Amino acid sequence: MNNLNSNSSPLKVARWRFYAVAVVMVLLSLTLVWHLANLQVLPNDKGYVFLQDQGQSRTLRTESITAYRGVITDRNGSPLAVSTPVISLWANPQVLLQAPNRWAELAQALNLSKADLESRLGRFGTKEFMYLLRHVPPQTAEGILALDIPGVYGQTEYRRYYPAGDVTAHLVGMTDIDDRGQEGMELAYDAWLSGENGAKQVLKDLRGRTVKEVQLIKSARSGQNLTLSIDLRLQYLAYRELKLAVEDTGAIAGSLVILDVDTGEVLAMANWPSYNPNDRSHSRGAGLRNRAITDNYEPGSTVKPIAVMAALETGRFKSDDLINTSPGYIRVGTKTLRDPINYGVMDLSKVIAKSSQVGMTKLALELEPDIIRNMYARLGLGQAIGTGFPGETAGMLPSFKRWRPIQRATLSFGYGMNVSVLQMAQAYGVIASGGYKRPVSLLRVDQVQEAEQVVSTDLTNEITDMLKRVASTEGTGSRARAVSYSVAGKTGTVRKVGPQGYDENRYMASFAGMAPAEDPRIVAVVVIDEPKREKYAGGLAAAPVFSKVTEGALRMLQVPPRKNEETVKPENMVSKPAKGKPVS
Template sequence: PRRFYLFGKALSNVIGVTNLDNSGITGLELALDSILKGVDGFAFFLRDARGQLIPNFDLPSVNPINGKDIQLTIDINLQRISSYFLQDGIEKTRSKGGCVIAMNPRNGEILAMVSYPLFNPNNSQSWDETIDKNYAVNFLFEPGSTLKPIIAAIALQRKIASPDEIFNAFNGKFLIGDVQITDEHPASKLTLEEAIIYSSNIVFSQISGRIPPEILLSELSKFGFGKKVGIEIAGELSGSIPQANNLTSIQQKFLGFGYGLSVTPIQLAAAYTAIANEGVMVKPRITLAQSKFMLKDTIIQRETAEKLKEMLVKVVDFGTGVETKIEGIKIAGKTGTAQKFADGAYSKTQYINSFVGFLPAENPKILILVMLDEPQSSIYASSTVVPIFKKIVLAIYNSPLLHQLLE
């Protein structure tokens, strides 16, 4: 029998679809095809003079083995709400596409994963090449400013910089080689903490430039960049980080504000679990069977994680993420705006906007990443992805069906 997908478009990019033979061709259907499909059986029949089939019990037969059920960690109510607000945000910003990932930062369970464009899994006539697209796992981008907390974590952990150290911010304009780096919020001097709050490219280029290349790239690898997270969805990409022996001084400084490496949204969300989870990074999981075997690794010291969490709360309270602020809810998060590389240069019109946040900051239960590909209404994350994040959070707090996720 043909599959019928009860939740339709809301889970289309996650569950995926099968072909006419009921073999998985995308998503979980493809990745877990051997578990879902089972094994065919067989029996021998004789045909009588009238052409009718008669079972032959003298010859061997093998009963079929049914495929196994797979339970997901997805909360369908959060999935539907995330799907609604992502689609609404994409239409308002006239974006090319995007995704929302919501996960439990304590155990890695994926609570929602939405990728747009969506498709109708129950209507194969409407399918096109987008059925293979899941922005959460197979879209690569340069993270921009959302990488700054990770760079800060490395610098603080290695005692290469301190939160209160004062850096020259060059009044918002800084020349590296023949490339001028600018800050949206010009300042003459900034501490590391202030550089996160106001998202200073200039200060983070200096911090990244201080870290020995081998250490910088080794630590980025520990945070999961440059390798798959191993989530059970077909088509996951590994992204890339530079090799230490090929890294120029300029490239190293650019890494400080999120350029020169490629990541997937699921990698970025996973990296932030180390900050939300007292320095322990957890591996994202989308099936309950796999979530029983939680994989985790201590990436940074608890004190470092707590300090970074305090900084990210200030980003939301009065920094670049202030539009995220919700009275009575303590949120920690970071915005990111990155130019896309196109036709041999960084585009002035094509951008990736992202926001990663977790809440409640004092005891995080949910981490949410929102990413938009080429929004047209604004180039700033505060005007594009932040409203989507905020609407999802308000829905969680205001819905009895979703508020249990915070317990």
């Protein structure tokens, strides 16, 4: 019996230990299950909010490295578009919603009403990201971040800045808030300028602050720089004079292009009205158009020299051939074409100088229908130039199986066709360069491309001599004369098309020319859209702009002025106008 009792005692102890351990294990399991349930289910500072905060306080995240967008400069390196660092403030709504006592403070810092902030939090409440304020100056953003509001973070980005503002807006263009090209060269060369974003892994704390940069996943590749053909000095000059002319004549708009004769580079391209690309809120609609490239207009009498060149090339006409324009008008079918006065008998050179519609009509009707049209096409009119600029117009040259006499006549003085200001500059560049057609470039040309000769040099020299006469005291373009340089060019005035046909009260005034006339360095084309009634002619509205711009531009380009004894006094630059209605 004693042995039995002694043997049963250890069994009881072992059994008691087993039950004790089992109870402890069950209690531990129940405690663990309760704690897990508490953490994952209960919405309090000891529940899943605690887990979320702790997880975020030790989060390993992949962060984008914003690529630096390439700089746009003028031909001499002056910046036209640069990217400056800014901070975009964003929030995790799920975290910010847990700190309602800080909303009023945050709203005030963001210059918002508390109601607006609450409304946005309501819309994004299920998200983990929403922007609070984009492109904030670093100093301002750092002040807001220093408030240490839960769920509010900052992200470094870049904002595009345009030092020349509205002066270069239509050519340079602008980007959107995400730094993607939207207009102008920013859009045309967006891929070139953009670069490629990089990525890195970072460890962030509860406040979104980077605790440690863990590793670089991919380096950001900066965008490439872009050098435009324009000279910022000439651009400011062109913009200023164009703006003054539009305001002085009461016009609705204007465009001006200066072209380098030897290289085909655009040295200046201005439009008015313009816009400020640094303020996107007011940059919209028709004001964004680069009219010099995208808009069509009927060139009027600025194409008369080209039509005469086509006639001379046939060999059937000479510059001293006489045309009788009496009695100052001519009937073509059912239409009557008139000069302001009866000029009588004139040679071809004077027909250009006086811009005689009657003289041009008689000349055009002596030629085969396609001769003038084909000459226009050879000089690039009515064809896309191929600059790559968004929205570039091709213009329009008519082509008929059977030309009516009135169509042949009006085409010779620039009606019934459409061109851009840049196309007209290229065409006059052919005349100025001795018959060579060069590609027009909006980018700086470091190696000049070989030009194609489309007209003989002798022929363009004849036309240049005629154009000098236009800018003399006997021509319609006397106000285009420069003080220190000889010029050659042609005025243009056309009625604009309205709902009922050509409107007698709305005009396009223009002047196209080159300087110095004896060895042209630049070509300039000025177009004024709807100048007021008393200054609607090209010789009154556009020619004075050409005079001021060529004078200033040639000095900036260090082109030697003519000898002192040949300089023109300002008071002798304007001829006495002929009586009657002005013509182009």
